[in-house]
Amino acid sequence: MWAHMSEAEQIGPMGRAEERRARQRGGRRAAPRRRSSGAAGKGGIRRLFSWKKILGTFFGLCLLGMGAFIALYMMIDIPAAGNVDAERQSNIYKYSDGTIMARDGKVNREVVDLSRVPKEVRNTFVAAENKTFYKDAGVDLKGTARGVLNTLSGRGAQGGSTITQQYVKNYYLTQEQTVSRKLKELVISLKLDREKSKDYILAGYINTSYYGRNAYGIQAAAQAYYREDAEDLDVAQGAYLAALLQAPSQYDWAVASENGKKLVKARWNYVLDNMVEEKWLSRSERAGMRFPVPEEPKPAPGMEGQKGYLVNAANATLEKRLVAEGVASSRKEADAMVNAGGWTITLNIDKKKQAALEKSVQRQLTSKLDPDKREVDADVQAGAASVNPKTGAVVAMYGGEDYFKHYTNNATRTDYQPASTFKPVILAAALEEQAKTQDGDPITADTVYDGTSKRQVMENGSKVGFAPENEDDRNYGPISVQTAMNKSVNSVFAQMGVDVGMSNVVDVAGKLGMDTENMEAVPAQTLGSMGASPLEMAGVYATLDNHGKKVTPALVKSAEHLNRSVKMPDPIGEQVISREAADTVTSVLTGVVDDGTAQTSVRNNPRRDGQQVAGKTGTSDNNKSAWFTGYTPKLVTSVGLFGEDNKPPYKQVPMYKAGGEARVDGGGFPALIWAAYTFGVMGDVTRFDLDTQQGAAVPPTRTPTPTQEPTREPTQEPTTEAPSSSPPPTTEEPSSSPPATPTTTPPTSTPPATPTTTPPDDGDPFDPVRPGDEE
Template identity: 35%
Template sequence: MIPRLRRTAGRARRFRVDYPRRGRGGLRRYVPSWRQLLCLALLGCGALAVLVGYVYSTVRITDVNATARTEANVYYWADGTQMVSVGDINRQNVPLSDIPPALQNAVIATENATFYTDPGFSLRGLARAVVNMAKGEEVQGGSTITQQYVKNTYLTQEQTLDRKLRELCLSVKLSRNLSKQQILQGYFNTSWFGRNAYGVQAAAVAYYGVDAKELDAPRSALLAALLKGGDLYDPSLSEAHHRRAEVRWRYVLDRQVELGFMSEEERARYTVFPEPRPRSASLSTSLSGQTGYLVDVANKYIQRRTGLTAEELGRGGYRIRTTFDRALVEQLERTVEDVTARTLDPEGRAADRDVQVGAASVRPEDGAVLALYGGPDATKHFANNADTSGVPVGSAFRPFVLAAALRDGRDADLETVRDVAVDAGLLPQSMAELDASFTSGTSTPSAVRMADAYATFATGGRHTDLYAVTAVTHQGRPLKGLGRPGGRQVLNREVAGEVVEAMRSEAVDALAPETLRALGPVAAGRTGAADPQPAAWFVGSTRQLSTAVTVFRNKPGKDGLLSMRGVGGGSGTERGGGDVLPLRVWSSYMTTIQ
């Protein structure tokens, strides 16, 4: 019996995991041996194989037309009543035979060069997903066309390892059940190209007004470029978007030459960027008036705070509670329309043509966006004048100059002024170059940002970041990342108080006595008739509401702003009625809502 016990004890000792390692001193005891590392690697691979096998056996290929039943997105006013339901997917399936080879080659060259030979998945992409998960980062990686088709059709867009594994397993199953041509056809019909276009047929119409089968190589290259992000590469959105689109377009063409899809001689013929047509008014009529601008602001806020993409939001199923006050939005729209109708005569005065207005109201207490005026109609005037930078703020920028001087002394440089403006709520990218003209208001913040920044002075130097959405649910589950922003003290109360006193003097000079009596204490800033900037502003805040109004001239298709001289009947070098337009809108609106 004793020898048997000894043999059992000996085997137990032999199978004991030698960690920390005996016979080693200090930190060396905790360095695994190569055998231990090999065992860990084998165990990890085995566990992964078991996991993949389980997922593969449980996933099912369901109805390939699931996207056709996508739910609408429903947006709600601040009081919980429904604002709008936006939903129908803009998609029309076409056979692969209607998709020109030039477009097929462009997409395969840039999205998945090995499409016709790979098994439907990318091991490198899966490895990258595993590494990202281990790092605590987003689970994303280079996916094949088959994987992208699976994600578009069968899965959600969430970035998790579970979704990535299901994507891989479904891709393998799909590759065994469908031909490469069927998969490619499905991919073209479910991919998102921006402009609310799902599928290549909708994209061809949205960008060029033609059917997909009429696309040539240059236009096909742009649509292929858009697959990297329709909200990033649509050339009509901004100059920066246009530059990105051109660079990507050239890459798509060059990549086809590199892979043998296109000859160098053919590539040499494509030198002119195929400008798409402007974004059309093909938006749902439910987005007419101010609704489209409000939805745009809400969507941008959700994307910024949650990481959702425009494509993911466009697939629907979200319930979105906004901060927008219906009564204020409607009153602001009525006021702008009434004041411009009384002041402008576009038929009789050329200077009154192409005048545009942008306005926004923010609650100083917490940074909630309560109202916007983005233009006459979101389905006809695409740019959101309330939330678009590009209009110089002029002398309405002076409160930030004054605050910098009070905080850091009279010798505060240009850089200090910029920091104060950004701390108060203006975006760094809207700041002008730090040259001699900077303090004269060459920066181009949006109206909603100016309203927010002036609110900082009204709250004693305490700034709260803007927010436009209070809650979002998807299929009954709340989205994270939408908690209300916290406030922070960016100016001491004494400095903020002195700036407010100076701004109150400006308000007294600008506003009629009856307006001041109706509103109580008002802090305001504005541009004047002698202001060098080609725009007119009036921004004013009370303790309850901060509102910014801007007026400018910008003809569609023209680069830059037009002169404001003579707008509203002014003569000579004066801007006349154009200069008082924002003041009239602001005072009429603010007194009406009291």
């Protein structure tokens, strides 16, 4: 109670009387205690940061900002002409030695009056980019403020601009991401919206935007994608061109990945749905529309042969770096920056190796295809990528027959199965994870599995519902991992994948360099049923060749534009799997060359000259793709052949009987191309420097009993030292020179000791007898 009484009430009448007497005596009553210093401090803070002062400061800053903006508005005028980049310059592309490979820079632009573009088509662009275009003041203040803040904080640029702002940036300003450029864009957009009509701005926007395929403006785009004039476009076609502007290189139907095609279709639907929402298109018309697949592109002059593939791949690499460094906010902006020209791009492509790879494909494949004699020969596509495993440099690339004839780059396409070239990844995962069989035995190069075709894969005593067939439904019975790799036995690696754990297999695949974003961890993946490109597989094998240290293939060496230099990432990364695991896989893969599916095409090649080689063949389901990915200590090259119908819609087709062969196998044309190229450019003979306790596996000392469960590893001494009573090893020891004849019991069909044909006069590798039973 006392705590709630005033001081006077607490003193009371008696207290007041005493106080009077004390004053009369000249005394003083004790002064009341002061408030605590904490209370005083809080009062000081309140006086310092009172709501009036905060509000005053806020309004002061607002007035200051308004004043600054008014000053900017008065100082900045609409430029009298477009910027320098509005007239595109040339890009220069160079080989690794600095010699010029190509120039790309002729402007493909034709300005058309807006009245020549159907109104419905015009509306597709508004629906795609800026639905409030006809109502707004030309700017998106929230988006611009966000962009300025992101630039100031170093978080890169961000989109969200209006059509007016995009036109101002494209035509009057530049693509650079700076605060001053964003403020100029804002002011000029406001003034332009006040001084010019919406039709004027829209016409400028669709006539200056970049649509991909070297097409600037809607007229050039209409011709590039539909072989029509802008005035003849329909709404569906217009919606596709409008959708393209978000990411021209990614959304070009001719080269888009499966994901890219899904994205552009979704964007196309978004545009049309917005038009219905704005009542620019009726629901019945919308319901009847079908996606308008564009025509195949016509490559620009000077891009013939392999140059077009190399230039496009280099551009794609540069665009990704511009986005990664925050120089561009999106692939759309990066696309515009690269195609504006003025770049000098040096590739890692070695001029001599590039020529050698092209020559090898022509002599070992193209010259043997005769579409007039066999229709299937017209459906065979080749792709290849060659990488230096020590530096990560892509030293050669083969994209296809000719950029003018086949626009898709076969070296970078990811829509075909790598098939058995994936098996080394499974073995690498087993070694890295120190996995065991279902019987609890460590998985090594000499572990014995049941190689019976269509054998049910088991896990913890139960069937997993997967029983893959071996090539030609061949049964191998008890077979070592080494021999299973040599013969590419599906049933063995399907069981091994489950023993390792498919999630672990996918994890190791990603570490080695494969794109695992959409790779399901299911047993069927052990057959290499995912999609992959020759460039991707070259990177995986380069990481194995580099003793488990990550190699990311690098096509571009440097890129410079005026005073700007784009930094390229280091292709050599960290240790992603142990050296012993990587080196053991390499050791095992030497057996594929010397005693397995690649022996006829590679082992006996007269230009091999003792060169040690590791590699793996692959032939996909229904013979739609065939591969050979192989390496020496200095060079990794992946070659793929793909069956593709040469008429739209370019579906995957089998290659049976192509080139006069019953089946196109990885040990056939792909291995021949690989050998002719590699042995022609390899230089000095080299040996693998392997750090492995396993070495090349040896056959078991006993004959395991076949069971439905995986058989146990044979009880024998380490595989690097074969017991005296055992048969000779299935492959050579890494330290020894390749023998003139196989070290194993001769195969059923023994390769001839000498070529069956006379080598060409120019020294190209001979064409050996085709093997009768490749994987």
